Amino acid sequence: MSLNPGQTEAVTHGDGPLLVLAGAGSGKTRVLVHRIARLIGECGIPPWRILAVTFTNKAARELTERCQQLVGPEAADLWVGTFHGISARLLRRHAEAIGYTQRFTIYDTDDQMRILKELVAERNLSDTLFRPDAIRSAIDGAKNEALSPQAMARRSTDPFIEKSAEIYTAYQGRLKAANAMDFGDLITNMLVLFDEHPDILAHYQEKFGHVLVDEYQDTNHAQYLIVSRLAASHGNLCVVGDDDQSIYGWRGANIRNILEFDHDFPSANVVCLNINYRSTANIIEAAHAVISNNEGRREKHMRTDNAAGEKVQVYTASDERDEARYIIDGVHAVSNDESVVIFYRTHAQSRAVEEALLRHGIRYAVVGGLKFYDRKEIRDLIAYLRFVNNPDDDQALARIINVPARQVGKTTWGKLNAEARSRGCSVWKVICSDESVAGVAGAPRTRIAKFSTLAQPWFEMRDGNVADAVQKITEDTAYVDYLQALPGGNGDARVENVRELVTAAQNFDADYDAREFSDEDPDLGALGTFLEQVALQADVDQYDGNARVVTLMTLHNSKGLEFDHVFIAGMEEGLFPHSRSIDDAGIEEERRLAYVGMTRARKTLSLLRARRRHLYGTTQRNLASRFLDELPDELTEREFAPVEPGGSGGPFLNKSYGSFDAAKPEPVKSYSAGTYEVGMRVAHPLFGVGTVRRSDGTGDAEKLVVQFTRVGFKKLVARYAKLEIV
Helix, strand or coil: CCHHHHHHHHCCCCCEEEEEEECCCCCCHHHHHHHHHHHHHCCCCCCCEEEEECCCCHHHHHHHHHHHHHHHHHHCCCCEEEHHHHHHHHHHHHHHCCCCCCCCCCCCCHHHHHHHHHHHHHHHCCCCCCCHHHHHHHHHHHCCCCCCCCHHHHCCCCCCHHHHHHHHHHHHHHHCCEEEEHHHHHHHHHHHHHHCHHHHHHHHHHHHCCEEEECHHHHHHHHHHHHHHHCCCCCCEEEEHHHHHHCCCHCCCCHHHHHHHHCCCCCEEEEECCECCCCCCCHHHHHHHHHHHCCCCCCCCEECCCCCCCCCCCCCCHHHHHHHHHHHHHHHHCCCCCCEEEEEEEEEHHHHHHHHHHHHHCEEEEEECHHHHHHHHHHHHHHHHHHHCCCCCCCHHHHCCCCCCCCHHHHHHHHHHHHHHHHHCCCCHHHCCCEEECCHHHHHHHHHHHHHEEEEEEHHCCCCCHHHHHHHHHHHCCHHHHHHCCCCCCHHHHHHHHHHHHHHHHHHHHHHEEEECCCCCCCCCHHHHHHHHHHCCHHHHHHHCCCCEEEEEHHHCCCCCCCEEECCCCCCCEEEEEEECHHHHHHHHHHHHHHHHCCCCCEEEEEEEECCEEEEEECCCCCCHHHHHHHHHHHHHECCCCCCCCCCCCCCCCCCCCCCCCCCCCCCCCCCCCCCCCCEEEEEECEEEEEEEEEEEEEEEHHEEEEEEEECCEEEEHHHHCCCEC
């Protein structure tokens, strides 16, 4: 396919800022690839002087591979990656300049939550009024806006924000002591580095003579500041995106970055790509009919030379089981060599569809479900590796110091942790010091010393193969025996997962040995590089486009993907658009989310709603989504399930389990005497990951209420539930 006029203009643009408004399916990756190839081939720009920032690791790999196809192996010297990946690489080069070492750990959400729970408890705050997850959200939001704790405090408008800013300060102190950064820090610490060291900023402004950013509509303010500073000296900033596909406002993305690009960069050339090569004409027109109802957008109308294709199917089901039946019928109707996806607004909606797929023996894959690296046994061993790589990582040490059991309980750990806080250092430094710790003497001190002795040989393997380190730790700790003794009777499956981790590490070691690294990059060794690769994985990186299975995923995971046949379930008011999106800005983002989902389809698009839906422990009767009402009749075929007697209309039926409120469960403080503790994270083979909220009885009689992320509350008998501890 040759370049069309719009693509040609974007590819051949010379120096200076460039905004490419790339509508859905308009070939934006092709434009980026050809522009980079032109910069290298015709303009003589060395590949290592080009920085291309993508939204996912998958997109980064695709961009690099396609550039290599055009310009040859020298394209491997391009700087291509996500904001977080590129920032991690640069921060490891200059970690000492901002008070870290090159082996800093990247903390995930679970690590954040454990620290914040400690900080809330230490201040004797109510974890109902000052919920750690809400504080985490506030801190992440501040980092998205590039706000320090002090700046956050100055913006304080209520006691919660004021207290969150105070905890933000303490939280950053914990991270620094642990030589760790969370995902927000990977971005904000780049700004700190540039602000405190102008010479380093000047170096990278000179090095990256051309900066290209994909999916620019989903950048936050901190990311905007990074690319603006890198391009400030030369102005060669090319951004590609589509304001109609801005769907991550809830995690800090700022749509104004793309809407006001030519205001921020007055000399910018703006190129609009409005020819869709992916979808049929009916799908394109239907999607435009929906998105055109948004006011905060740049006016553009996508067109295509593709055939009209089938009309958009709109089905009103009687309930979620009927909705799933309709989808199954649709799946059976397509060819085996065609791709099928089922989108939903929330993970909880997947239950009925998964059950139907299982009953019909249809292979499927859930993107965003329980990932391999989220399983308990894998998280345990990764924590061991994190500790070996960075002994100051308190969160890793907290997880492993008593796994398998070494009689180093919560009381002992609490005293060690308190001592570390008072000294302003990590727990491992306390353990390794000769100074005594109040309340830790005799048997506890002996057990801790025994663990310290056990760990010493592991540190010597830090620069060796990852697989050898995993095997050594597994053997030294008798970890396989520990797994076989865990409740649930699934020890063999857990051991198989450990073996799979060894295989993954062996494959990584083989690839690592063949890599070539820049002289400027620190030598993290195989272990440090492996851990960074694990930490920077995203849900969508699980997606395998070559696997012939039905794919299930939330709409938010759909960006950058395309499928022959698309089903979007749950198009109902309160669900999609979501009940949390009650203001105009929220509704407009929900409409953009609908547009993104619709434009993933190549051949057919089916939109579904249910008159009655069982969700989160209640029966809901919702109106049809307003987005369905925005579809022109001439583009759709509408089908309705028969209305059951007494089944139309009616209020919400609030059927919850016991005294639990499905939307806002009260935290439970007590612990059960059974196998599963209240608050424990578990995984079910069908329902996914959840939290134990109630446990009654012991042994074979133990009964649980578990709140699952995807399907809400479930009553289970522990003996038969096949739960895994996460």
